[in-house]
Structures are given as C-alpha cells and as structure tokens.
Amino acid sequence: MKKINVFLLVLLLLPGLAWAKGPSVEEQFKKSFPKNNFERITPTGIAGLYEVYSANQLYYYMPKAEILIYGSLVDKNGVNITRESHLKKLAQKMAKLPLESAMKIGGGETTVVEFMDPNCYHCRQAYHYFSKRKDVTMNIFFFPLSQDSVNKIKHILCAKDPVKTYEEVMSGNLDNNANLNICTDPGVDERLKTHIQLAQQVGLRGTPLFFIKGQVVDGFDSPVIEKLMNH
Numbered sequence: 681m682k683k684i685n686v687f688l689l690v691l692l693l694l695p696g697l698a699w700a701k702g703p704s705v706e707e708q709f710k711k712s713f714p715k716n717n718f719e720r721i722t723p724t725g726i727a728g729l730y731e732v733y734s735a736n737q738l739y740y741y742m743p744k745a746e747i748l749i750y751g752s753l754v755d756k757n758g759v760n761i762t763r764e765s766h767l768k769k770l771a772q773k774m775a776k777l778p779l780e781s782a783m784k785i786g787g788g789e790t791t792v793v794e795f796m797d798p799n800c801y802h803c804r805q806a807y808h809y810f811s812k813r814k815d816v817t818m819n820i821f822f823f824p825l826s827q828d829s830v831n832k833i834k835h836i837l838c839a840k841d842p843v844k845t846y847e848e849v850m851s852g853n854l855d856n857n858a859n860l861n862i863c864t865d866p867g868v869d870e871r872l873k874t875h876i877q878l879a880q881q882v883g884l885r886g887t888p889l890f891f892i893k894g895q896v897v898d899g900f901d902s903p904v905i906e907k908l909m910n911h
Contacts, residue, residue, distance in 0.1 A: 838863035
C-alpha cells in the first residue's frame, strides 16, 4: 500500500515539476526584447546560442546573457552558416507560393520561380540566359523598386500579349522614357499588389531571387544556376 501511495504522490507532483522548469526560450526572448518580432527561435550547434528568424532577418540570441548578436556565423571551411540557414528558410516559403498568381513564360519541364524588377540589371541578364533555354517554365513575380518599374510592369500586365511585351521591356526596347500603355484595370493593380505582398512575406531583400529545383539562388549567380539546371 505504501508503494502505491508513493507512486500516486509522484503523479500528483509531475505537473508542478514540469512547471518548475521555467519559461521557454521564446518566453524569455519576449520578456527581454518585447519589441522584437520573430517567426521562430531554434537552437544552433553552439551551446546556449539560438537562431532568431523573422521574415527578412536572421540573428542570434543568448538567453543566459540576455543579449542579441547580429552578423554571420562562418565555419572553419569558410561556409557562411547564417546565409545557408536563411536560404533554406526562404526555400520553404517559396515552395508554397501560389504560382497561379505568377506570369508564366515557356512550357519546359523545369519550373523556375523568379522575383524580379524589369529595370534590374541582373534581372535582365537572367532574362537573356533563360530565354535561350527551351526546358524551362518561368513563373515571374514582379517586385518594383522604382516608379518607372511600376509603370513598365503595368505596361506588361495591361498588354494583349504580356509575354511578348515582357520580352520587349527586358530587351531594353522601352527604356529612355518610351511611351507606355498604363491601363486602369483594377485586376492589374490587384495582381501587382499580390506580387508585392508575396515578396514581403517571403522576406525579399533584393532582385532577382530564384527558386530552382527546391533551392533558392539570390542574385543571378550563373554558375550555381547552370549547375542546378543541368543536374
């Protein structure tokens, strides 16, 4: 009978023991830095150091010292651990993008998602690269970085043949204050608004940004893109 009573006593104390563990890392963070929002906090490979991730930023937190650390972790082989982690999180978000909102170009087997600005130099380099390939279906999301870019995007989306008009814009044929057809179609405004919101949700920092075969490539890194495309 005594053994049974001891077992019941332990069961009764378990909730209290669990509570006695103290606040979680997330709760400690909120208490120490109430103005900092985050999507998730995860442990790193370094004892006592946690990775804090928000839509467009990744930094580190030490609960015991109650300090934040901004910057990149680089291992002995020169690998930027912070950048690699950020790209993996971007990939998870880009895999969930609603591609029906994108402008599609081509009909190849390989799906490529791109956030781009029509005036971005590297976006135009990427255009010339992908336009030569027949094995790609491009899914374009627009993210304008200037008013002229907004006008060119609307000119594309307002056109009877958006793909052909996109090619004209990306070839530079409509630079230098060319006459643009900027319609007042609310559907065009809503579509561009959706693209911008999606870019913000992903945490876009600059253009171009690609999602190819499950991996994110930030910028037109042609060797990396070529390797992915031919893998």
